Amino acid sequence: MNQSNLAIQQFSQLSDDECQTRIEAAKAQLGERLLILGHHYQREEVFRHADMAGDSLKLSRAAAASKAEYIVFCGVHFMAEVADILTRPDQIAILPDLAAGCAMADMANLAKVERAWRELSAVINPDESVTPVTYINSAADLKSFCGEHGGIVCTSTNARHVLEWAFERREKVLFFPDQHLGRNTGFKMDIPLEQMVVWDFDQPQGGLTVEQIKNARMILWKGFCSVHQMFKPDHIDAFRAKYPDGKVISHPEASFEVCQKSDFVGSTEYIIRTINESADGTRWLVGTELNLVKRLAEQNRARGTHAHFMSPTICMCSTMFRVDPQHLLWVLESLVAGKVVNQVKVPEQVAQQARLALQRMLDLNI
Numbered sequence: 001m002n003q004s005n006l007a008i009q010q011f012s013q014l015s016d017d018e019c020q021t022r023i024e025a026a027k028a029q030l031g032e033r034l035l036i037l038g039h040h041y042q043r044e045e046v047f048r049h050a051d052m053a054g055d056s057l058k059l060s061r062a063a064a065a066s067k068a069e070y071i072v073f074c075g076v077h078f079m080a081e082v083a084d085i086l087t088r089p090d091q092i093a094i095l096p097d098l099a100a101g102c103a104m105a106d107m108a109n110l111a112k113v114e115r116a117w118r119e120l121s122a123v124i125n126p127d128e129s130v131t132p133v134t135y136i137n138s139a140a141d142l143k144s145f146c147g148e149h150g151g152i153v154c155t156s157t158n159a160r161h162v163l164e165w166a167f168e169r170r171e172k173v174l175f176f177p178d179q180h181l182g183r184n185t186g187f188k189m190d191i192p193l194e195q196m197v198v199w200d201f202d203q204p205q206g207g208l209t210v211e212q213i214k215n216a217r218m219i220l221w222k223g224f225c226s227v228h229q230m231f232k233p234d235h236i237d238a239f240r241a242k243y244p245d246g247k248v249i250s251h252p253e254a255s256f257e258v259c260q261k262s263d264f265v266g267s268t269e270y271i272i273r274t275i276n277e278s279a280d281g282t283r284w285l286v287g288t289e290l291n292l293v294k295r296l297a298e299q300n301r302a303r304g305t306h307a308h309f310m311s312p313t314i315c316m317c318s319t320m321f322r323v324d325p326q327h328l329l330w331v332l333e334s335l336v337a338g339k340v341v342n343q344v345k346v347p348e349q350v351a352q353q354a355r356l357a358l359q360r361m362l363d364l365n366i
Ligand code: CIZ
Pocket: 039, 054, 055, 056, 057, 136, 137, 155, 156, 157, 251, 266, 267, 268, 269
């Protein structure tokens, strides 16, 4: 067993309360050398220590602008990769638990995307007619693939603008890994459902006919977020029956049917803004990750505004949840002791093209 394993075992015995005081002390000692970024889906005991909270877009901009020596990303792996790619080589990106991945991001990998590109080449010339667009929830080598093939990264905040950019360049888009964000955004841009086909990466030629590929405007990777797939149209019907004046807001990672039944659809930043700015006393049904919905409910309770979680079963992002106060304390006290643990470092040959794809997105200024 290596030293860092031993260390985290000692920390995992600590109570949350003890961690809170020690995290504050370590933060104070590290001062401006440290920047803690907290994604909206983080649990409260971790979230409260973030110097800045946001979605992945806002936090990646904050990482890029930061001068801090250490950027501790309370989020999931691809976010820490983005922070590493966008910062100077001497800045260090840290993920408190390296096992905090994203199940949806894992549904696409470079080998499968390269195979899709090869198989598309048998039907069309993808380098002339397809812009690859990856959701930011993806590994760095997929962002690099997009950089190399004239493609771009998007987030749920800027997906529409990114798709407009993509269609200005080539007639089709290969969108991965989330089919729902792709479909929900494409539909809002008036692309008919039959021109958005699903690429099943376990089937030869994505399970599609030559005709389907030729007629498609969007080729959607068959990936999804299991948290957002839990939300069902029935949940919305039940809420509306009980609260006819209530409002429904969903994240575009939710299914097409759920988004179609919702009054509002948008990213976490959009959901937060819409609920916080709504009239006192509004009752909301919210289709996104539980920790964020709980926080919104808490923040708005005093003014009589309610935020209900869309699913009747408790479901949260189990990988986001891996970042706990014990891991946060472990990485911070290690830094105080002069030891970096859980650094996320993207190899430079991957980072270069990934940076290009990210920069194309950041240059849109959305
Ligand atoms: O982009 C992000 O931060 C995610 C994963 C969700 C959202 O809509 O903000």
